[in-house]
Amino acid sequence: MMGLMDTQSPWLDDDQQDLWQALLTVVIALPAALDRQLQRDAGISNFEYGVLARLSVADESTMRLSDLARVCDSTQPRLSKAMDRFEARDWVARRPDPGDGRYTLATLTDAGRHKLVQSAPEHVAQVKRLVFDPLSAAQRRHLGVALTRIAATVRREVEGS
Template sequence: MDDETPWLTAEEQDAWRALVGVLARLPHALDSQLSRDAGLRHFDYGVLSRLSEAPARTLRMGELAGAAEGSLPRLSQVVARLEKRGLVRRTPDPADGRYTLATLTDQGWEAVVAAAPGHVAEVRRLVFDALEPAMVAQVAEIGSRILQRVDPQNRSV
């Protein structure tokens, strides 16, 4: 082993392993709830939710990819699937035809509105009910600091 490597302390190892566990298990738990209750995956819900909050329920695909924490190729596949279900519509951007707009349809709006209560309840149960009130701000600060390292351009922070 390299004596120059700044190995993790026991406390850092515990924190790292806990974070890895959350990153591995939480998405599956959220996927399970949304799939069971709304026929959506967590990423699908994130896309619909971001569109529901956008002006005119519309975003450029590249902007939506960043907002939904996904790559443009992954987003394109998901939006194509959502479009087949009538939840999203894609059109060329009239301001610049090089871009594609994704728009939440009325049916998509109804889907996200119907899915939201169950999703929020599951997020509360799995995450916030496990935390003391002061820990919520700590989680936000910790997440923000890590994201600044992972994504220095701050596209989603």
């Protein structure tokens, strides 16, 4: 199996295999590790933390649900149900967009911001331990470049198909 033809052969060559295995481990085990830490220390998932964090940096702590879903790489039902959970705990308030009744605006409440701030330190520390600490500055740069390209490709796949 000489990996001469690159995008045509239906298999990966050895170098590609190694990269692919490492990427699989990262996409499977890293979210699991983050979920365990956040669930244990804060009772929320990594996904839920990301939603709260993204809302917290939005103008007025408010976003349309559809925009929030896109930047959080979420489907609409998934976000809708997360919002149900958030509203039940008074971390987020939903209301129709006054300018266009089809949209719904989500706003982070003070309690929601408090929850985020309280959960952040241990979570950020975990991210640093697992992702940043093992890498040199140059490796972080390279990783950022490569992941940004892959992320853009995946996003294009999700949207335009």
